[in-house]
Amino acid sequence: MRSNGDIEQLYREHGYLVLRRARQVLGDEQEARDVLQELFTSLLHRPGQYQGRSQAITFLYSATTHLCLNRLRNGRTRLKLVEEVMAPRLSEVELPRAERLAEARSLLSRLPEELREVAVYYYFDEMTHEEIAGVMDCSRRHVGNLLERVREQVLRLGGASGKERS
Structure with missing residues (x-):
């Protein structure tokens, strides 16, 4: 990721997929929305997380899953x-x-x-x-x-x- 514009574009193109994945894993709408926000906020603050070694959608799927698993591990x-x-x-x-x-x-x-x-x-x-x-x-x-x-x-x-x- 080179700029906030790139991240905004990624959000527009794939944000709904992140939300759907988070809903699927967490089973809770608000928790899923929190994961969506957390993921893209994290990318805005640390854009180097995505290093381009895989497709953006693969990165987002994996990152979403990890965030969800962390929430599952730590919560009700x-x-x-x-x-x-x-x-x-x-x-x-x-x-x-x-x-x-x-x-x-x-x-x-x-x-x-x-x-x-x-x-x-x-x-x-x-x-x-x-x-x-x-x-x-x-x-x-x-x-x-x-x-x-x-x-x-x-x-x-x-x-x-x-x-x-x-």
Whole structure:
């Protein structure tokens, strides 16, 4: 980014995508609008964040996801997300719904940030390994390794019944 005009243009062209992504991850209109404002304010103050190594939309998607994950980690919204979206998709063991939600809530909060991020992309967004690699700026192999670590940690940390679904 070279100027405020470039950032304004980026906002006009892609702001709605940032807002849609934030709504999707956070499930809350006001929180999503806060993320939109935070992202573009940050770019105005530190335009060098976007270094042009990827397409602008890829950068915005990744930056939005990171901001949302930070909010989830630090706030009440994480619990709402787990209950409504993540629990049914992250659960790899057969448990009644209430227990599954509590288990997923606990597991998500205990995963390291990098694993939590890849879990959101894979289970929540249903992205392919290649798509995740593009957003995380890493190889597909690394994505596969991260997802394997997610599965291992879910099974290790979960400890519920240990039975895999068929």
